[in-house]
Amino acid sequence: xxxxxxxxxxxxxxxxxxxxxxxxxxxxxxxxxxxxxxxxxxxxxxxxxxxxxxxxxxxxxxxxxxxxxxxxxxxxxxxxxxxxxxxxxxxxxxxxxxxxxxxxxxxxxxxxxxxxxxxxxxxxxxxxxxxxxxxxxxxxxxxxxxxxxxxxxxxxxxxxxxxxxxxxxxxxxxxxxxxxxxxxxxxxxxxxxxxxxxxxxxxxxxxxxxxxxxxxxxxxxxxxxxxxxxxxxxxxxxxxxxxxxxxxxxxxxxxxxxxxxxxxxxxxxxxxxxxxxxxxxxxxxxxxxxxxxxxxxxxxxxxxxxxxxx
Amino acid sequence: xxxxxxxxxxxxxxxxxxxxxxxxxxxxxxxxxxxxxxxxxxxxxxxxxxxxxxxxxxxxxxxxxxxxxxxxxxxxxxxxxxxxxxxxxxxxxxxxxxxxxxxxxxxxxxxxxxxxxxxxxxxxxxxxxxxxxxxxxxxxxxxxxxxxxxxxxxxxxxxxxxxxxx
Ligand SMILES: [Zn+2]
Numbered sequence: 001x002x003x004x005x006x007x008x009x010x011x012x013x014x015x016x017x018x019x020x021x022x023x024x025x026x027x028x029x030x031x032x033x034x035x036x037x038x039x040x041x042x043x044x045x046x047x048x049x050x051x052x053x054x055x056x057x058x059x060x061x062x063x064x065x066x067x068x069x070x071x072x073x074x075x076x077x078x079x080x081x082x083x084x085x086x087x088x089x090x091x092x093x094x095x096x097x098x099x100x101x102x103x104x105x106x107x108x109x110x111x112x113x114x115x116x117x118x119x120x121x122x123x124x125x126x127x128x129x130x131x132x133x134x135x136x137x138x139x140x141x142x143x144x145x146x147x148x149x150x151x152x153x154x155x156x157x158x159x160x161x162x163x164x165x166x167x168x169x170x171x172x173x174x175x176x177x178x179x180x181x182x183x184x185x186x187x188x189x190x191x192x193x194x195x196x197x198x199x200x201x202x203x204x205x206x207x208x209x210x211x212x213x214x215x216x217x218x219x220x221x222x223x224x225x226x227x228x229x230x231x232x233x234x235x236x237x238x239x240x241x242x243x244x245x246x247x248x249x250x251x252x253x254x255x256x257x258x259x260x261x262x263x264x265x266x267x268x269x270x271x272x273x274x275x276x277x278x279x280x281x282x283x284x285x286x287x288x289x290x291x292x293x294x295x296x297x298x299x300x301x302x303x304x305x306x307x308x309x310x
Numbered sequence: 311x312x313x314x315x316x317x318x319x320x321x322x323x324x325x326x327x328x329x330x331x332x333x334x335x336x337x338x339x340x341x342x343x344x345x346x347x348x349x350x351x352x353x354x355x356x357x358x359x360x361x362x363x364x365x366x367x368x369x370x371x372x373x374x375x376x377x378x379x380x381x382x383x384x385x386x387x388x389x390x391x392x393x394x395x396x397x398x399x400x401x402x403x404x405x406x407x408x409x410x411x412x413x414x415x416x417x418x419x420x421x422x423x424x425x426x427x428x429x430x431x432x433x434x435x436x437x438x439x440x441x442x443x444x445x446x447x448x449x450x451x452x453x454x455x456x457x458x459x460x461x462x463x464x465x466x467x468x469x470x471x472x473x474x475x476x
Contacts (some may be wrong), residue, residue: 073366091442092441092443110436111434112435113461114436114437114459114460114462114463115461117436117460118443118460133434135463137461197467198464198467201465201467230456231361
C-alpha cells in the first residue's frame with residue numbers, strides 16, 4: 001500500500017482515514033526496535049525538528065525529541081518563556097512563518113484550540129499538533145491506538161473512557177478514532193464533566209456506539225480497556241466537591257477483582273491519584289509502556305512526513 | 311396588503327412576482343419571513359453602504375405563506391456573494407435585473423465553506439483571537455446541514471443567526 005504522507009500536516013485525527021492510521025501504526029511497529037537502546041537509524045540525518053511550545057509539556061516535548069534523535073535528526077527547542085519575540089506579543093502566524101524557515105518540521109503546542117490548523121496554513125514545512133487548547137493532540141491518540149493494538153486489540157474493542165470527558169483533550173480525539181474502529185465506548189464521568197453534546201452528536205453521526213454512566217464499577221467487569229484520565233482540581237469551584245468527585249473516579253487494586261484477565265488500564269500520564277500505586281503491580285497496568293509507545297509512534301510520523309525515501 | 315412595505319413595487323399578478331422600480335441590480339426573493347435584515351448583514355450591506363436598498367418584509371406568498379424580499383439597486387451580486395445566505399434562508403432566489411428585465415434567476419445554494427461570516431462559538435478558538443485569521447467553516451451539505459469550524463473542528467450546534475459576525 002502506498003499512502004502519501006510527505007509534506008502533510010498532522011493536526012487532527014480527522015485528517016486521517018482508518019487505512020492511513022493502520023499504516024502509521026504498522027510503521028511504528030517496524031520502527032519500535034530503533035526506539036530502544038541498541039539498534040540505530042539515520043533516516044532523518046540532516047533533518048531538523050523545531051519544538052515550538054507555548055505552554056509547558058515536558059513529556060511530549062522530550063518524546064518528540066527522542067523520536068527525532070533516534071532517527072538521526074536534530075532538534076531545536078523554542079519556548080515562549082525566554083524573552084523571545086513570542087513572549088513579546090508577536091502573533092503565532094508570524095512566529096511560525098519565521099521558524100518554518102529554520103527547520104524541516106514544526107511540533108507545536110499552544111493553548112488555543114485550532115492554533116495548529118492556523119499554523120499549518122502559515123508554514124512551509126509540516127506542522128505536527130502536539131496539543132492545541134482543549135482540541136487535538138493526534139500523536140497522543142496515535143500512541144493510545146498503538147498501545148491498544150499492542151496490549152489488547154483494536155478489533156471488537158470495548159473500552160471505558162473514565163474521568164474528565166469534558167475538558168480532557170485526549171479523550172475527544174481518541175473517541176473519534178475508536179469510532180473508526182467500531183469500538184463500543186463507555187463514557188464514565190461525573191455529571192459535571194460529561195462529554196460535551198457537540199462532540200457526542202458528532203460521534204453519533206459517525207455511527208459511534210456510546211454509553212454514558214457515572215459509576216466506574218458498572219464497567220470494570222465488561223471492558224477490555226479502562227482508559228483513565230485526570231480530573232483537574234481547577235475545574236471545580238469548590239475543593240470539597242472536587243475531593244468527593246475525584247475520589248469516586250479513583251481506581252485501586254481491590255476494585256479489579258471482577259476485571260477480565262486481559263483487561264488493561266491505560267492513562268495518558270501524568271497521573272495524580274486516580275490510579276492507586278497498588279495497581280502498578282497488577283497485570284492490568286500498561287500505562288508506563290503506553291507512554292514509551294509515544295516514541296515509536298512519533299518516529300513513524302516523523303519518518304513518514306520528512307523521511308527521504310517515502 | 312399585510313406586512314410592511316418599503317420602497318419599490320411588489321405585486322402579485324396571476325401568482326407571478328413582478329418587480330418594478332428597479333432598473334439594474336439584484337432582487338433576492340423568497341427570503342424566509344423575518345430574515346431580510348440578517349440577509350443584509352451576511353451580505354455586508356448596511357446603512358453605510360452606497361447601494362439603494364428596498365426591503366419588504368412579511369409579504370404574502372403563495373409558496374411559503376409569508377416571505378421577505380430585498381432589492382439592491384445598481385449592483386449585480388454574484389452567486390459566490392449571495393450563496394452564503396442559504397445558511398439562513400435556503401429557498402431564496404436571486405434575480406439579476408438589467409434594464410428592468412430579469413436576465414438571470416437562480417436559487418441560492420450552500421457553498422462548501424464560508425469565511426468571515428460567522429463567529430466560532432468556541433471562546434478558546436484561535437479564530438477568536440488577535441491572530442490574523444478570519445473565522446472559517448466547512449459545510450457538509452447532506453442533511454442535516456453541518457458547519458464545522460475549520461480551525462478548532464467544533465460543530466456549530468447553535469442557531470447560526472446568533473453567531474453572525476456583523
Ligand atoms: Zn473554532
